[in-house]
Amino acid sequence: MKLWGRQALAAAPDFVFLGKCTMSKDDDDTFIELKGIVKQYGGVTALDGVDFRVKTGKAICLAGENGSGKSTLIKILVGVEQPTSGQIFVDGKPYSHVNPRQAAASGISVIFQDFSLFSNLTVAENIAFATQLSGKKRLFDRGATRRIAQEALDRIGVDIDLDARVETIPVAHKQLVAICRGLASNARLIIMDEPTTALTGREVQALLGIIRKLKDSGIAVVFVSHKLAEVLEVCEEVFALRNGRNVAEGPARDFNAASLTRHMTGRDVPEAKPPLNIDQAETLLVVNQLGKEGAFEDINFELKAGEVLGISGVLGSGRTSLAKALFGLVAPSKGSITLSGKNIPLGNPIAATQAGIGYVPEDRLTEGLFLTQSIIRNVAVGRFDHHRSGGFLNLTSLVDEARGWIERLRIKAPDYDAEVKSLSGGNQQRVALARWLSQTPRVLVLNGPSVGVDVGSKADIHAIIRELADSGIGIVVISDDLPELLTTCGRILMMKDGRIDSIVMAGEMDEIELAAKLAS
Amino acid sequence: MVLRLLSKQGTSTPEFRLAIIAVVVFLAMAALSPDRFLSSQNIISMAFQFPEFAILALAMTITMMTGGIDLSVVGVANLTAVISALILVNFAGADATGAVALLWLFAALGVAVCVGALAGLFNGILVARLGLPPILATLGSGLVFTGIAVAMTGGSAVMGFPDVVAWIGNAQLLLVPVPLVIFVLLAAALHVILTKTSFGLKATMYGANPLAALFAAIDINKLLIRVYVISGVLSSVAGMVVMSRANSAKADYGSSYLLLAVLIAVLGGVNPYGGYGRVMGVVLAVLSMQFLSSGLNMLQVSNFARELIWGALLIFVMVVNTTDWSRFGKARSGH
Numbered sequence: 001m002k003l004w005g006r007q008a009l010a011a012a013p014d015f016v017f018l019g020k021c022t023m024s025k026d027d028d029d030t031f032i033e034l035k036g037i038v039k040q041y042g043g044v045t046a047l048d049g050v051d052f053r054v055k056t057g058k059a060i061c062l063a064g065e066n067g068s069g070k071s072t073l074i075k076i077l078v079g080v081e082q083p084t085s086g087q088i089f090v091d092g093k094p095y096s097h098v099n100p101r102q103a104a105a106s107g108i109s110v111i112f113q114d115f116s117l118f119s120n121l122t123v124a125e126n127i128a129f130a131t132q133l134s135g136k137k138r139l140f141d142r143g144a145t146r147r148i149a150q151e152a153l154d155r156i157g158v159d160i161d162l163d164a165r166v167e168t169i170p171v172a173h174k175q176l177v178a179i180c181r182g183l184a185s186n187a188r189l190i191i192m193d194e195p196t197t198a199l200t201g202r203e204v205q206a207l208l209g210i211i212r213k214l215k216d217s218g219i220a221v222v223f224v225s226h227k228l229a230e231v232l233e234v235c236e237e238v239f240a241l242r243n244g245r246n247v248a249e250g251p252a253r254d255f256n257a258a259s260l261t262r263h264m265t266g267r268d269v270p271e272a273k274p275p276l277n278i279d280q281a282e283t284l285l286v287v288n289q290l291g292k293e294g295a296f297e298d299i300n301f302e303l304k305a306g307e308v309l310g311i312s313g314v315l316g317s318g319r320t321s322l323a324k325a326l327f328g329l330v331a332p333s334k335g336s337i338t339l340s341g342k343n344i345p346l347g348n349p350i351a352a353t354q355a356g357i358g359y360v361p362e363d364r365l366t367e368g369l370f371l372t373q374s375i376i377r378n379v380a381v382g383r384f385d386h387h388r389s390g391g392f393l394n395l396t397s398l399v400d401e402a403r404g405w406i407e408r409l410r411i412k413a414p415d416y417d418a419e420v421k422s423l424s425g426g427n428q429q430r431v432a433l434a435r436w437l438s439q440t441p442r443v444l445v446l447n448g449p450s451v452g453v454d455v456g457s458k459a460d461i462h463a464i465i466r467e468l469a470d471s472g473i474g475i476v477v478i479s480d481d482l483p484e485l486l487t488t489c490g491r492i493l494m495m496k497d498g499r500i501d502s503i504v505m506a507g508e509m510d511e512i513e514l515a516a517k518l519a520s
Numbered sequence: 521m522v523l524r525l526l527s528k529q530g531t532s533t534p535e536f537r538l539a540i541i542a543v544v545v546f547l548a549m550a551a552l553s554p555d556r557f558l559s560s561q562n563i564i565s566m567a568f569q570f571p572e573f574a575i576l577a578l579a580m581t582i583t584m585m586t587g588g589i590d591l592s593v594v595g596v597a598n599l600t601a602v603i604s605a606l607i608l609v610n611f612a613g614a615d616a617t618g619a620v621a622l623l624w625l626f627a628a629l630g631v632a633v634c635v636g637a638l639a640g641l642f643n644g645i646l647v648a649r650l651g652l653p654p655i656l657a658t659l660g661s662g663l664v665f666t667g668i669a670v671a672m673t674g675g676s677a678v679m680g681f682p683d684v685v686a687w688i689g690n691a692q693l694l695l696v697p698v699p700l701v702i703f704v705l706l707a708a709a710l711h712v713i714l715t716k717t718s719f720g721l722k723a724t725m726y727g728a729n730p731l732a733a734l735f736a737a738i739d740i741n742k743l744l745i746r747v748y749v750i751s752g753v754l755s756s757v758a759g760m761v762v763m764s765r766a767n768s769a770k771a772d773y774g775s776s777y778l779l780l781a782v783l784i785a786v787l788g789g790v791n792p793y794g795g796y797g798r799v800m801g802v803v804l805a806v807l808s809m810q811f812l813s814s815g816l817n818m819l820q821v822s823n824f825a826r827e828l829i830w831g832a833l834l835i836f837v838m839v840v841n842t843t844d845w846s847r848f849g850k851a852r853s854g855h
Contacts, residue, residue, distance in 0.1 A: 329735070353737035367735045370728040372795050381725055381736050384718035392716045435736065 030092070031056045031189060031220055032077065032108075037086035039072050039244075046072040047083070048244045054189055059211060059221040059234050061252060064241035065264050065454035070224050073241070074191055078110055079103040107188030111195070115178040119167035123160050124149035127180045152180035155217065156210045170316070172203040179210065189220040196230050200314040200480050201515050208234050232257070240264055264454075281305040282340070284474040285357075285443050287326070290335035295321035296498040299335065303443065303474040308465060310485040311478045312518060313495030320362060322495070323447045323478045327359035328352040339443065353382070358436030362447040362478075364425070368432045371421040375413055376402045378420045379434045405434040409464065426457025433464065444468065447478045462488050482511050482518070494518065535789055537840070538804040545808050549815030556818050564697065568690070570810040571699035572761045573777045574803075577784035578703075578710050579754035581802050582747055584785050585714065586727040587794025588647060588654030590751045592662030594778045595669075596639045597759030598771050602669040603635055604628035604760065605678035605769035614680040621682035632756045639665055640752020644745030662778075669771035679768035689764030699761045706754060711799035713750075723747055727794025776827060783834040784809055789841070 032054045039047040047069045054060055064070040075081040076088070079100040088095045090106050098106075117126050127149035149162055153176075160173050169177070175195065182190045196204050211221055211234045223231045232238075235252040240263040248255075248263040255263075285303040290296070296318035303309050313319045324330040326337065331347025338344065345351040349359075361367035370378055379402040380387075387398040406416060409430040413423060420431055429449065436444060449465065450458040465488050469475050479485055485492050492504040494517060504514065549557045556562060576593045583590040605628075612624035639661070646657035691698045714720035722743055726733040733740055758777075763769045788805035790797035809830075816826055 349734065349737045350739050359735065361735050366729070367731050370725045370732050370795070373725055373728050377721065377725060381722070381738070384721055388718055392712075393718055393721065395716070 029056045030054070030089070032106075033089040034073070034077065035087045035089070037073065037076060037088075038084045039069075039076060039081065040084045046244050047076075049086070050241065050244065050246055051249075052077075052239055053237075054220045054222060055236075056188070056220055057215050057218040058236040059215055059223065059231075061232060061235045061238040061255075061260075062222055062224045062241070063238060063260055063264050065456055068241040068264065069244040070241050071193075072244075074110065074193070074222075074224055077103070077191070078108055104185075107186055108191065109182030109185065109187035109189065110191045111175070111178045111182065111193065113194045115174050117166050117174055117177060117181075120165060122163050122165055123169065123173075123177055124162040126166055126177050127152050127184050130181060130185045148184050149180065152183040155183055156180065156213055158210070172199055172206070175199070175207070176210070179214075183214075183219075187219060189222065190214065191222045191224065193224045195223060195225065201482070201518055202314060204230050232260070264456075281307065281472075284339060285326075285476075286338045288336045288338070290322070290325060290332050290337065292321065292325065292330060292332040292334075294498075295330065296325070296332075296495070298499055301493060301500070303476060305442075305472045305474055306469050307491070308469045308475045308477060308489045310489030310492035311476060311495060312480055312482070312485055312492055313501075314480070314518060317495040318498035319478050319495050320447065323359070323362075323445055323476070326352070326443075326445050326476065327357055329359070353439070356440075356442035357445065358439060358441035358443070359445045360429075360432045360436060360447060360449065362451065364428050364432055364451075369420050369428060372419055374417045375406065375411070375420050375423070375431060376416045378431050379405055379438060382435050382439045401438060402434070405438045406431075409434050409437070410460070424454070424457075426453040426461070429453050429457070429461060430464075433461070437468070441473060443474045443476070445476045445478070448481075449477060449479065450481065450484060458484070480518070482514050486511060486514065533789070535798055535801045535804065538787070538789060538801055538808065541787075542804050542808040542811065545811045545815070549811050549818075552815065553818045557815060562814060562818075566810050566814050567700045568697045568765070569814075570806055571697070571703035572758050572765065572774070573780045574703050574784070574806040575706055575754055575758040575761065576777055576781040577788070577802055577806060578706055578799070579751040579758070580781045580785040581788065581790050581797055581799065582710065582714070582723070582754075583654065583658075583751050584727075584790045584792055585794060585797045586723050586744060586747050587730065587792075588744070588747070589658065589782070589792070590643065590748065590755075591655065591658040591778060592639065592643060592665055593751065593755040593758070593781055594774050595662035595665035596636055596752050596755035597762060597777075598769070598773055599639065599665040599669045599759070600632040600635045600756035601759040601763040601769035601773070602673055602678060602771060604632045605681070605763055606672065607631060608681045608685060609678055612682050614682060616682040617684075621684045625682070625684055629760060632760055633753055636752040636754075636756025636759070637749050638752070639755070640749035641745060643752065644748035647748060648741040648744035666771055673769075673771055675771060677768040677770040681767060685764055686767055687764070689761050689766075699765070702757065702761065706757065707799050707803055710750075710754075714797070714799065719743070719746060724795060724797075727791070727796075729795070779827070779830060779834070780809065783830055783837075786834060786841075787837045791841075792838070 030053055034050065034052040037047050037050045037052070038045070050069065050073060052062070052073060062070050062073070072081060076083050076097075079098040079102060082097040088098055090098065090102075095102075118129070121129070124146050128145040131148055146162055153160060153162075156176065156179060158176055160169065160176065166174060166177060179190060195207065199207060208231065211231075214221055215234075223235065225231065232252055232255060238248065238250060238252050238255050238260070239246065240248040240260065242264060281304040283302050283304050287299055287301050290299040299322060301309070311319050311322065321330050325332045325346070328345075328347050328349040328351060336343060337346065339355050339357065342355065344355045344357070352359075365371065370381070376399055380398050383398060383401060384393060387394045387401070403416060406413070411423070411427050411430045411434065413427065420428060423431065446465070450461050453461060462484065465475060465477065477485065477488055486506065486509075490506050492506070492514075494501045494504060502517070504517070509517070576597065579590055579593045607628045608624055611627075612621055616624065643658050643661050646652045646661065647654050650657075687698065688702075689699055693701055714724065722733070722738050725736075726738060726740060726743055730740070762773055766773065784805045785797070785802060786792055787808065788797070788802035790802065812829075813826065816829065821829075
């Protein structure tokens with residue numbers, strides 16, 4: 001998929017931006033239309049007669065949970081997968097299927113979640129790369145590269161250092177570079193996969209502004225996401241998929257976050273309630289004067305048994321460094337962390353684990369999971385040393401225990417020996433959780449517990465967090481998903497420039513006030 | 521044709537491919553020169569030949585499982601052989617017999633294993649504590665070990681052992697060559713370590729994703745040091761077998777074994793990026809290589825051509841293992 005993205009972009013031939021496309025008479029401004037698309041993989045029907053339509057210069061929400069078929073639909077749209085039956089109209093011309101080159105030639109550009117950028121090349125090179133490759137020239141033209149890149153950046157009105165290496169720029173800027181890469185290869189439709197997951201509230205607003213500019217210049221945008229409430233305001237149309245069928249479509253103004261969720265999940269996801277009174281509970285974690293130069297300073301807080309404490313702040317506020325410091329992955333230069341009065345050595349994840357602190361990282365795919373290893377092993381990895389008899393592993397008890405946790409967390413997997421990468425995001429997150437729960441932690445640090453997880457799973461994960469808190473575990477949730485913080489946490493520490501800026505009690509603020517506070 | 525058949529049957533595991541390769545190579549060699557290849561003399565001769573580099577391949581396997589590599593295996597083997605040989609020559613002498621000779625042999629073996637472990641510890645510290653890339657750390661340390669061996673011997677062979685030393689490399693236990701017995705025991709032990717111990721599973725998982733291992737609070741330093749110590753110990757055993765078979769020790773014996781060990785591990789399906797490997801696969805790869813090697817020998821192919829064939833085979837196998845054949849087939853049928 002990733003490879004395809006690059007190939008397609010590299011293969012995009014010169015294409016005169018807008019104007020040259022001939023529209024058929026009956027479809028005035030429809031750029032692409034999919035009719036009755038059926039896609040079967042073996043015996044499994046991924047798409048069952050789906051209709052989808054993209055109009056020039058309009059933004060469309062393609063909503064659906066993981067497994068609803070939205071990824072398959074996008075793959076068909078860009079030609080990576082061929083539909084089993086159904087028709088595709090590009091500019092009114094019918095096709096039974098398109099191939100990646102045709103899709104790229106007609107100006108369809110996809111921005112994947114990881115952006116597929118070359119992190120060791122400069123901003124300018126990344127933007128102009130595809131265009132430069134598709135040209136006939138054999139030599140790399142530095143001047144042209146900068147010009148192409150600057151033009152693209154100017155079109156969305158942002159200013160990024162052209163010579164900065166992509167690995168050094170913030171995530172939000174990487175996304176903009178990916179958008180510009182699409183623009184430079186004359187995209188008419190930009191498909192964005194989960195565009196907001198890596199962005200803070202303010203960055204999302206900036207992105208929405210850019211989307212409006214794109215629409216004004218006649219470029220269509222498709223958002224593929226399960227966190228759609230944020231982008232709903234710039235969209236004209238919504239298509240919701242569930243189990244491979246259209247379940248709702250219509251003008252975006254007819255939808256709100258709740259109705260979208262209902263369509264996507266087929267049920268009302270109850271708003272989670274914060275846990276009960278914990279005033280009497282034992283104090284577990286005491287963080288005292290914790291500081292690390294350049295990351296955070298002067299951090300003091302306490303966590304009680306059964307409490308869910310939120311930590312939020314924009315990217316770069318020090319929240320992730322602090323989270324890692326709690327688990328020993330970052331070594332603070334001053335201060336102390338105690339658990340039930342016992343001092344925990346700083347900067348040592350093994351000591352932190354032995355003391356009873358667990359950490360579920362932000363990035364499941366690179367930090368959290370052993371993707372090519374089995375589900376069982378991923379759950380059991382923390383318990384190997386506890387199932388030893390005479391130097392050997394007691395595989396039966398190890399596997400039984402892991403199975404127990406897989407079932408308790410309702411991880412949906414046909415085969416527990418399957419590679420963990422075969423699971424959906426929500427189930428993967430549960431595997432990461434199960435690994436720590438099997439180690440009976442006293443404090444659990446969850447960094448972005450529902451990033452990239454579909455709405456239904458998200459509600460389940462929130463319910464699990466509450467259950468765990470009720471069982472007496474102290475939980476720290478690091479997140480910038482404000483509804484998540486408001487529904488799960490009793491207190492929220494707001495971080496700013498490495499310090500705790502303020503403490504918000506649950507119920508004190510609603511989402512809008514909190515968002516304003518975060519952005520201030 | 522064979523490949524398409526395999527992917528259709530869904531049995532495209534590296535071990536299955538290997539079993540087929542081993543059988544095909546065996547049959548091909550048997551067909552090309554049935555009288556000589558299938559003779560009991562040749563079979564026994566092969567069984568004496570392969571254990572020494574097969575043991576080195578086991579050392580390569582465990583380091584590759586963690587996404588590393590140990591290029592110092594031959595250096596370690598020669599260093600330990602030279603040290604043992606010097607002990608045997610200087611303290612026991614060629615004329616020693618009976619209990620005295622046996623005692624010195626055990627002392628020499630003990631020292632060899634300790635030296636192997638120390639060499640492995642040195643590699644482990646370079647890789648784990650100092651964070652050097654394994655390929656460079658062990659390339660450097662291998663030269664250091666070889667250099668020490670050269671310095672100790674002046675580059676010449678050390679010989680003049682008591683007769684009992686030859687037993688390790690040349691005797692047969694119930695018709696089974698002793699080196700083969702040693703290899704089988706070590707292979708079985710490594711299989712158990714990798715699949716049935718906490719250490720082995722952690723090493724595999726570390727190889728699959730080092731960063732996730734860090735986040736899962738695995739003690740990575742200890743893990744890697746143990747991996748390289750095991751590799752060093754296995755190399756020292758290989759050194760002992762070589763010493764006994766050659767009835768001498770020299771700083772530059774078995775220089776072609778390094779490539780062979782890497783080739784066998786990769787051919788055996790061990791993922792050079794870490795996270796996957798089966799001892800069974802390595803054993804099958806060893807057999808394929810020995811069949812090929814003996815066969816080529818009988819067909820009077822020169823030694824130089826043999827290295828060329830091995831190098832080409834290494835690249836070919838990596839290409840086969842990293843290419844997704846099912847996708848390839850699909851793309852073709854799509855056009």
